[in-house]
Each structure stands twice: as structure tokens, then as C-alpha cells.
Amino acid sequence: MPSPVSPAPSDHHGEFTPDDLEAAGAGGPVRDPGYVAPTDPRTVAALEHWQDLKFGLIVHWGLYTHLGQTGSWSLCRENSGAFMEMNEDFTGTEAEWNTYYYQSRHTFAGQDYDPEDWARTARTAGMRYLVLTTKHHDGFAMYDTKYSALKSTAEDCALGRDVVRETFDAFRAQGLETGVYFSKPDWSHPCYWDKGREITDRWANVDAGTEPEHWRPFVEYTHRQVEELLTGYGEVNVLWLDGGWCRAPREPIAMDALADRARELQPDILVVDRTVHGRNENYRTPEQELPDERLPYPWESCITFTRSWCSFAPEEPTKPVGDAIANLVTIIARGGNYLLGVGPDATGAMSSHIKRGLEAIGSWVSVHESAIYGTRALQAEPQLEGAAAEGAWLATRSDGALNLFHLPEDIRQLDHDHPQRLLPGGELRISSPDLPAGDLTATVLDGGTKVPLTRDHEGVVLELPTVPLRWAACVRIEGAQS
Template structure:
């Protein structure tokens, strides 16, 4: 793997420290594709993976399907769209920042771009979706991240009309048609400039479509990143999967590194089976599974970016709200062991994961059915506490361990956290 390049701009380093303290964010996918209940933009792509399969009756008719897909905005009214309700639920869940899809690979802008008519304000919904989302989450004290796809399968200078589109790449060689490519690059820079100059403070520019990279598809990311920081000093630029100086943190998708990493990172993982709500009857991870996931990620030095998304009406399902409320209730009591912490040896041991802030080590127990626990330690602590319990604890020490008798009747959901000072 290419070595991580630490930023040298002090304002970026300060923002990176802030971001590493947040620990828990939400990524929200949504667009007119939700009217069909398909894998975001991917059904336009003809690479043959199962998730790219076109729905019936267009399974063998890519051109007919594209014509239908491009007209989806004409019926995009979304009467259930309520960004304040989304923001309230995510804030109550203990999430500290949002990343919202301002434009996915299909090129549809979920904001009021002046550079295209293919946008949310030009639909029956008629609203600047991203702007409202950012305002609602910012009002709750949360950070803001702009998701933006560097690819654009709608733009005629990326997928040229009348030419085959066999894969996700531009359907021509940029070096063979440099004027066309430069028009597309200028369009891309222009849209990002709109988002970073007209939508308030932005903390993260989260660039997707990692195949759009030099030398094949060169958007001049150094210039783009420099301009981003002129507009938003200190902004984190995350050119996903393109390791180098424009990837301020790394973003493993639907997976968690097996051990602590020597660089900032964030696992983006969905709450349900998909990045947004395809339809009724979807199942979601239990809240306890998400809590354990968060604790393991934080103990390994990362952040969790939990993926949710509304259905075609703009409403989040009841099951999502229920999970978020349950996760938030746990963090209300145990957030001290999560936010603002850093990894701490031994990181993980049997049913414990470990974090640290200053002189305090947090031993987060992932089993809640025990009356007595044995916590491995390198030094005997001066005191031992239990988050959510105000009284003294019955504990003793032996070589390399602290034995803690948990209070009678003390039972918490999902996990508990001991403080070792």
C-alpha cells in the first residue's frame, strides 16, 4: 500500500485533529434513482456485476433503460423529505458530522447548480436538497462533508452521446481528445467551487469515483485541493482510493481494518443492506452490533461513518429511527469512552477494547452478562470507575490484571465502560 502522506498545512492538521475526535458520523445517499429502488447510479454501468443489473423490463435494453433513468427527475417529488427530522435523529444518535451525496455518478445534482439543469431544483420537489440538509445538520452543531463524484455519466464530455459506454470510465481517451476532457475538468472544478463557496462552512470534501485519476483521467487534483482550501481554509480533502497528498484520511468501505492503522481512517458501513432505502421490509443491523462496531473501530484508531438513506418519498424508515435512538441512548452514558479518545495498548483483549484520554484508560466491555471481569493492564491504576455508576467499585489487582466486581443489578445494553486512572 502507498505510504500515507501527512498534511503539512497547520490549518488542515488542526481540522484533522478535530475530525479524529468526532468518531461517529453519518453518510446519506439519496437521489431520483430511489424511485426505481436500484443501486444508486450503478445500473447505468455495463460492467456486468450483479449489483449493476438493470431491472425488468430493461435487463437487455441498456439504451432504453438509460432513457427511462434520465427521466426519473420528472417524477421526483419526495413529499416526506424533512432534513430537520433527519438531523435531529442523527444528533440524538451521537453522530457528530454528516456526509451528503451532492452528486453521484449519474451526474444528478442534489443542489442548485448553475452549471446544469439536471438538478433537484428542476424537479417537482423543487428544493435545494443539499443546502437544506447542510443547514439542518449545522444547526445541530454537526460538521458538514460534501460527497461529490468525480465521474459524471450524464455529462456529454464524460460519456459522449452516441458512443458505447462499456464501463465506468469516460468513453474516450482524454489524451486523444484533450479539449473535450478539459471542458469536463473545468465543469467539475466549477461545480465543486459552487459547493464550497455558496453552502456555508464545509469540513470535508469527500470525492468518490476513485477510477477518475491521473494519468488516464487527470482532473488536476492538486489545483482543485488548493482552490478548495482558498475557499474553505483547513478543509479535509479525501480523494478516495487515490493514495497520496489529496487523501487526508482513508475510507475502507463496508470493512474494518483488522488492527490499528498508522494514519487517519474512517470505515463507511451501511446500517441496512444498501446505502439508502430500496423499499419496505428492509432489515437493519441491531443497535448493539453498531455499538460494538463503533467501539472496535475507535479502539483501532478510526471513525465510523454509518450509511443510511431515505426511500423515494424522502422519509427515513421507522427501523432507522429506532436504531439511531438506541445507539444514542448508549452514547449518552458511555460517550466519554469514545469521543476525543485515542487508541491504547493492548487495543483489544478477549471481550474488551481500549481507548485513552490523558491519564485515563477506558476498558470497554463487549459482554454484559458477567458479574465479574478481569481487565489486563500494564500498570495498576490508582482508581477504577464505571461509566453510568456513581458509587465505589469492588476491585482488586494482581499481576497484569485488575479484577472488577460489577455492581449488583448493574446491567447495561450492548457494552459497559470501566475507567482506569
């Protein structure tokens, strides 16, 4: 039997190569008609509320973790990269790997999974919502579905737990909102991948156009599973649908009807049919990347904190804390939300590196809450001049305030053990239509140092002190009414 996990790397940072974006996305070019803004008042309000949350957690966990894989992509025949390869010590055929993969549920115990600890840690990190993998492309459900025997609650699965229910309950108890990650493709379903036929890639080998009677059961199955998740697991703030290649005209799943039913069951839900675009993609989800500029629609960057979307080794390493903080500041300054990706290891445990990293992120976020949550991007980039204007400056706005962040040049290399740098001192002249009206004050949020400020017809002038900062600094400029 191949080992279910790989040895832990000795370096807690490791090497970080982002997953192939094409593999996880649409699977081919998609015509973009432009963002379609919702018109339903409840959806509009839900989207505005979601944009206030800013910082979320996406958790991947499943059979693939138990096998030391970075996802269920090893079942796919495309062989487009290392993440699609079978375990090195497995010597069987691809068909035998498929059987072995699903049989691993018999030993997938996840005995160390503690959803309460994950929820507490996420809250400490400053996260406001969760997106949980309820089912990845392999079709193995991490909840008690009635429509498949491949599930975490099955008698033949060593786990024997409804992971979605336990996790949602724990996160809600900590005040976080909960979202459903659900894969539209399901490689375990015989009407998606008919095992009696050749399987060559990620797409269905059933032709929906010429074999509607063979395709229809898969569509019905998909709708029923989504309905289960939206009726039996409490309030869900987002239906995060992955596998963008499963779309009309090649793989039609009556998406409009599915989205309408989701909104009927959960009137305040956001539907995100990732990379497909159109009315059922309430916000966009760039993956493993940061947009270069402010985007003219709601969006969320999903980016891993570890080497991939899940922990495929015990004591999974992380990126430096400064990298995550730089991402957070950059994303919110450009109008987006930040969805940080981690996951339990094969036993369900949280890597000590993940825990320590998330707690360190939270120590920074807690000091800068007023400049993060409920903020929006500026209408235009502020004009900065003066001795202190060098380097990376980013900004957000909120009622009666402008929040100006300074990112040190090497912030992405700064970890929890050595986060200290200095705020560049000297004059900083700021011109922006987003500056608050009236009498203004300026404060360095970390430490509360007051910053001398004068105002003229062109904007404001700050005399920045040379004070220590941890990872990044924020100078908050407030009006008297703030």
C-alpha cells in the same frame, strides 16, 4: 412504467450482503505509496479535530432511490452484480434504460423529505458530522448547480428543492458538521461519457491523452461544481470525493489544483480523494469492513446500517442495533471514525426502523460519551488476565482515563427490544502503559456502579460485579487528575 420502488420486506432485519467493494472503490489495483501526512498547520488541526468527532452519518438520496435502485450503478454497462442491474420489470434496452433513468426526475417529488427530522435523529444517535451525497455517478445534482440542468432545483424536476442547502442548514442547527460527498466521474457529461460512442464500463470513453480538447471541458466542469459547493453552502468540514477510478494517468482532473483551491476556499477543510492515496487523501476510508488492527494513519470505516447505501424500499429494514454498537466500539478502539450509512426512501421519508435504530444507538452512546468522543486508540493492546478476561475486550484512552469496553459474544444479534446481557464478574487484571497515573477509581458507566480496584507494579486489578449491561459495557478507569 416500472414501479419506482420494490415492496417492503416483512422482516425488519432482512438479508444483508455488502455491496461489491471493488465497484464502489478504485476500480482496479492502486499503488499505495503509504499515507502522506499533511503538513499545513490548519489541516493538521482540522484532522485532529475530526478524529475527536468519532461518529458520523453518510446519506445517499437521488434518482436511484426513486427508481428502487441501490445507487446509480444501473447506468453502468459492466453488469458486475445485482446492484448494476436494471429494474426487473423494465423490458427495454440499456440505452432506453439510460433515458428512462434520467426522465424519472419528472416524477421524483420527495414530498416526505424532512431534513430537520433527519438532523434531530442524527443528533439523538450521537453523530457529530454528516457526509451528504451532493452528486452521485449519474451526475444528478441535489443542489442548485449552474453548470447542469440535471439538478433537484430544475423546473422539470418534481422535487424542486435545494436538498443540500436545506440539509446542511438543518444539520448545522443541531450542532453537526457538514461534509460534501461528490462523485468525480459524471456519467451524464458528454465529455465523460460521449453517448455517440460505445459505453462499455464505468470509465470515460473520451481519451484524455489523445483528445485533450474533448476532455478539458469535463475537468473545468468538475472544478466549477466543487467550487460552487465550497462557496455557496457554508462551512464544509470534508470534501469526500468518490469514484477512485477517475484519476491520473487515465482520467486526470488536475486533482492537486482542485484540492489546493478547496483549501483556499475553506482553509479548515479535509480533502479525501478516496482510494487514490497521496497528499489529497487526508484520511483513508475502508468501505463495508473493519480493519483487523489499529492502523497507523487517520481512517474512517463507512458501513451501511441498512441493506445498501440508501433505502430502496418503504420501511427499509436495518441491521440489529448491537451490530452498529459493536462496529462503533471496534472502530474507535482501533483509532478510526465510524461513518454509518442510511438514506431516505423514494418519497424522502425515514424508515421507522432506521429512526428507532438510530435512537436506540443514541441511548447507548449518550451514557458512554466520555469513552467515545475525543479518545484515541491505546499505544498497544492491554494485557488482560483473570476470571473476567474471557470474551471481547476493547479499549480507548483519553486524558487521565482508560476506557475498557466489554462486548458480549452475541452483541451483533442484539436489537433494541432485547439488548440485555451481564457483565462477566470476577477478577480482571490489566497491564497497559496507557493506565492513568496516580490514585485510580473505576466505574461502570451505565449505572455508575463503582468497581473495587487495587494497583501493583504490574498494573491494576478490578473486581468486576456481575451487573446488567445493554449491548456493551464500559468500565472507565480514571486518575485523580481526570
